[in-house]
Amino acid sequence: MIKNLILMNGYGIFVWSSFLITFLVCGAFYYKTRRTLKKYEKDFAKEIKELSAEKKKLALENSEIASKVLSSFNKTI
């Protein structure tokens, strides 16, 4: 049964290569997108931390997103 699944009556090379290409490309794209997002989150949180106390307070009060990113970044470190 496993041999049949792999060979697929001679079409195995075409079927498996199609699925492999599709999911490898999708996996690589997911990894790259996630890495970029994490990098932006990290840079953003770093920039908030480096602000002066007054500016930091202003940024966190005015932006819910800023405080969210900062708190999620603090959880991961």
Add this chain to the structure above:
Amino acid sequence: MLNFFYNSNLFNWIEKLIKFINSIFFVLLLISLSFALIFSPPDYLQGDSVRIMYVHVPSSWIGLASFTFLAISSILSFIFKIKNLKLIIKSIAPIGLMFTCISIVTGSIWGRPTWGTFWVWDARLTSMLILALFYIIIIAIHKYIYDEEKANKISSIIASVGLINIPIIKYSVEWWSTLHQPASIKIMGNTTIHSSMLMPLLLMFFVLILYCALIFLMKYKTEIIRIKKKNLKRL
């Protein structure tokens, strides 16, 4: 109602949706792969090579749908100057390009056992290649033109021109004599594919749509953070 479209509210929903999709995605992927590779029957004519359809057809649908959505959004963004639409366009274009390329490559692989060749310059294949080029041009415009207003204007024009290609792709198999088979699944009209193959196909389509949603949400979130980062520098 309009409060929902504020970036901070959208940001909350994006986080929740990403978590939800991540929690169900792999189970659904395993189920759809089992159906596509094991449980669905081979075709009476094409044999097991028909299984390529389960990645090729959903990829083509996503490639076409993404461009249609992108082009309409570009036109609306150009007319009404809606900022969120610009973010949507930037987030959706790479997804559309990736699935168009997957569709071309898997179609080529499928062509070898069924047509005896990887590539022919017939109407369907050529028009799909042109679609990929439109995607590349739009992505390049947003990447290399730093003046956002100018980039949006040019990409709207390119997207509007590219929109003409969508019905050409759809009807190319009917208007011209092509190696590519006509559509088996029609929204209006008779679907000629058996339910034992249609069900796994729709399931795989649903899984790939979930994947697109996941990537789109992550890219959209990145764009929001990028804008917030810019705003931080103004403080």
